[in-house]
Amino acid sequence: MVNFNTAAGCFLASALFAMVCGKVSNALVEPHHLEKPAIAVAESAPAATGAPAPAAELAPIGAKLASANVDAGKAIFTKVCTACHTDDKGGPNKVGPNLWNIVGRKKGSHPGFSYSSGMEAKGGDWTYEDINHMVFKPSAFIKGTKMAFAGLPKEEDRVNLIAYLRTMNDNPPPLPEAK
Numbered sequence: 001m002v003n004f005n006t007a008a009g010c011f012l013a014s015a016l017f018a019m020v021c022g023k024v025s026n027a028l029v030e031p032h033h034l035e036k037p038a039i040a041v042a043e044s045a046p047a048a049t050g051a052p053a054p055a056a057e058l059a060p061i062g063a064k065l066a067s068a069n070v071d072a073g074k075a076i077f078t079k080v081c082t083a084c085h086t087d088d089k090g091g092p093n094k095v096g097p098n099l100w101n102i103v104g105r106k107k108g109s110h111p112g113f114s115y116s117s118g119m120e121a122k123g124g125d126w127t128y129e130d131i132n133h134m135v136f137k138p139s140a141f142i143k144g145t146k147m148a149f150a151g152l153p154k155e156e157d158r159v160n161l162i163a164y165l166r167t168m169n170d171n172p173p174p175l176p177e178a179k
């Protein structure tokens, strides 16, 4: 019994010692908290490239379309937009509407797609500049839009993408004059 008590006492004492050590070392070594989230959400988010231009002040892209890289635009579409859109003729609506003929198409007019009320209220046809605004920051261009997409901050990407979208059309509309 004596032996047992001694052993139990020893055990308790060392458990206590370990607890105290843990507390002390916690106090000595501040647990390190990450200052930034470990995962960067978007490398080229506006915060990283300086203040984003408000949507209303987005520079026109029309004159840049003629020298755009359509293949690069297609790659962007495939990587970013196909999650929610098809762009082939007669393609199905997904999370977003099919985008065949999008340049020049009436806003919010694709059959079989249920648009947000903001989109239905917007009115007019999709011009190059309107698509530029939409792709830059959908939520700033269409109030309460269903297009849950942060936006493409790089102008070059938008220009290439829109030049590509122009080709997905029965009758690709003319390119604006390069100035």
Ligand code: HEC
Pocket: 077, 080, 081, 082, 083, 084, 085, 095, 096, 097, 099, 102, 106, 107, 108, 109, 110, 114, 115, 116, 118, 119, 126, 131, 134, 135, 142, 144, 145, 146, 147, 148, 149, 152, 161
């Ligand atoms: C997360 C899904 C999602 C992604 C990603 C997305 N879209 Fe959309 N898009 C939508 C939805 C949903 C709508 C309908 C918006 C509404 O009704 O407000 C829409 C609408 C549009 C419209 C208007 C269509 C019309 O018929 O009036 C255009 C143009 C458009 N998207 C282009 C793009 C392009 C280009 C990309 C890639 C850069 C893209 N979207 C990425 C979901 C998405």
